[in-house]
Amino acid sequence: MLEYIKTRRSIRQFARNDVDDKTVEEIIEMGTWAPSGLNNQPWKFVVIRDRGVLNTIAQLTRYTPILENAPVCIAVFLDTALSYHREKDIQAIGACIQNMLLTIHYKKLGAVWLGEILKNSKQVEQILEVPETLELMAVVALGHPGEKREPGNRKPAAECIIARK
Numbered sequence: 001m002l003e004y005i006k007t008r009r010s011i012r013q014f015a016r017n018d019v020d021d022k023t024v025e026e027i028i029e030m031g032t033w034a035p036s037g038l039n040n041q042p043w044k045f046v047v048i049r050d051r052g053v054l055n056t057i058a059q060l061t062r063y064t065p066i067l068e069n070a071p072v073c074i075a076v077f078l079d080t081a082l083s084y085h086r087e088k089d090i091q092a093i094g095a096c097i098q099n100m101l102l103t104i105h106y107k108k109l110g111a112v113w114l115g116e117i118l119k120n121s122k123q124v125e126q127i128l129e130v131p132e133t134l135e136l137m138a139v140v141a142l143g144h145p146g147e148k149r150e151p152g153n154r155k156p157a158a159e160c161i162i163a164r165k
């Protein structure tokens, strides 16, 4: 598991091959195994494959080519009707997305967490025709990797630990 955490990279270019529905559902299921406050599971998902929809949404971020070339995207929402504490609910959704990214990596697929598109979240919500209670948290673009990435880098943990008491 430690190896999977360390070797995951954001993949922004995809091969043409599709990702089947069963695989996408399994990825989402693994997302839902994330912890959440009071186990409230405040997430909802929209699976987007329609090229017209993806191309329209692609115009709402400066990462247009990623969405135009991904075979499938998962829009991740906070369901405010299930929310009990906004900060904690958003943290749970972050954990859910990370679970999905690690599952994708485990399955030798690739993905990127898209957050920049949140500047136009209202428009995305309208295009996807989601209920009023849903608030866009991220779009995960995924597919078979069309690029090979070098290992990532991180600050040494020792630099992030500010005290031992």
Ligand SMILES: Cc1cc2nc3c(=O)[nH]c(=O)nc-3n(C[C@H](O)[C@H](O)[C@H](O)COP(=O)(O)O)c2cc1C
Residues within 6 Å of the ligand: 008, 009, 010, 011, 012, 063, 112, 113, 114, 115, 116, 117, 152
């Ligand atoms: C909250 C969040 C928002 C992000 N938004 C974007 C984005 O809009 N576009 C993009 O290309 N990558 C986005 N990323 C991916 C980061 O750029 C990437 O995770 C980071 O540079 C580390 O690289 P790695 O994932 O390969 O380890 C986002 C990541 C997070 C966690």
